[in-house]
Amino acid sequence: MDFDWLRKHGSFPKENAEAYDVVKKYSDNLKANLDSGKGLILRGPAGTGKTSIAVSILKRAMTLGKGCLMISMPNLLDTMLTLSKGDNVAYLRFEQKLRNIPLLLLDDFGAEYSKSDWVPSKVESIIIDRYNRMKPIILTTNYSDTWTKENYSQRVYDRLRGEYAVAIFNGESHR
Numbered sequence: 444m445d446f447d448w449l450r451k452h453g454s455f456p457k458e459n460a461e462a463y464d465v466v467k468k469y470s471d472n473l474k475a476n477l478d479s480g481k482g483l484i485l486r487g488p489a490g491t492g493k494t495s496i497a498v499s500i501l502k503r504a505m506t507l508g509k510g511c512l513m514i515s516m517p518n519l520l521d522t523m524l525t526l527s528k529g530d531n532v533a534y535l536r537f538e539q540k541l542r543n544i545p546l547l548l549l550d551d552f553g554a555e556y557s558k559s560d561w562v563p564s565k566v567e568s569i570i571i572d573r574y575n576r577m578k579p580i581i582l583t584t585n586y587s588d589t590w591t592k593e594n595y596s597q598r599v600y601d602r603l604r605g606e607y608a609v610a611i612f613n614g615e616s617h618r
């Protein structure tokens with residue numbers, strides 16, 4: 444499924460017209476956004492199409508020759524916790540990849556939160572590092588802006604708020 448396919452065949456519910464416009468604008472300026480480190484947040488309830496449309500942007504980024512990595516947050520944290528207890532080289536390689544890949548898609552941001560204390564600080568460090576080096580992140584989340592503010596540090600919240608386009612999805616699940 445890519446963005447053009449979605450345009451043609453997707454049932455674009457009226458309540459998501461604005462969200463799709465934000466995504467379309469981001470996608471139309473993708474090269475400039477990737478080069479300037481501008482990210483995108485897709486926020487909204489389960490099943491509203493956030494991950495599908497995020498993947499369509501990744502596919503477009505790949506046609507521009509940009510390396511992309513998609514990982515769900517629970518999976519990211521499980522991998523980090525497991526690797527951090529074992530082979531140091533494998534762990535560092537994984538973390539370097541998260542920091543250096545041109546476009547990172549963090550799917551289900553917030554779903555990792557309860558797993559450990561170490562986790563939010565690790566995620567914060569990666570987000571801030573990528574921000575400083577103008578490397579964009581696309582982030583999907585079920586959590587509200589307020590939740591992010593309360594559960595991540597002000598430093599992360601400010602960066603996400605200041606430098607990211609935000610598409611808010613509403614309505615019923617497509618599932």
Ligand SMILES: Nc1ncnc2c1ncn2[C@@H]1O[C@H](COP(=O)(O)OP(=O)(O)OP(=O)(O)O)[C@@H](O)[C@H]1O
Pocket residue numbers: 449452453454455487488489490491492493494495496551583584585616617618
């Ligand atoms: N515009 C659309 N029209 C019809 N079906 C869609 C549309 N967008 C996505 N879908 C379908 O709806 C289902 C849910 O989509 P998706 O996984 O992208 O939602 P999500 O917002 O990421 O949900 P979650 O918050 O649970 O991760 C999928 O089966 C997907 O193929």
Ligand SMILES: [Mg+2]
Pocket residue numbers: 493494495550551583
């Ligand atoms: Mg999803």
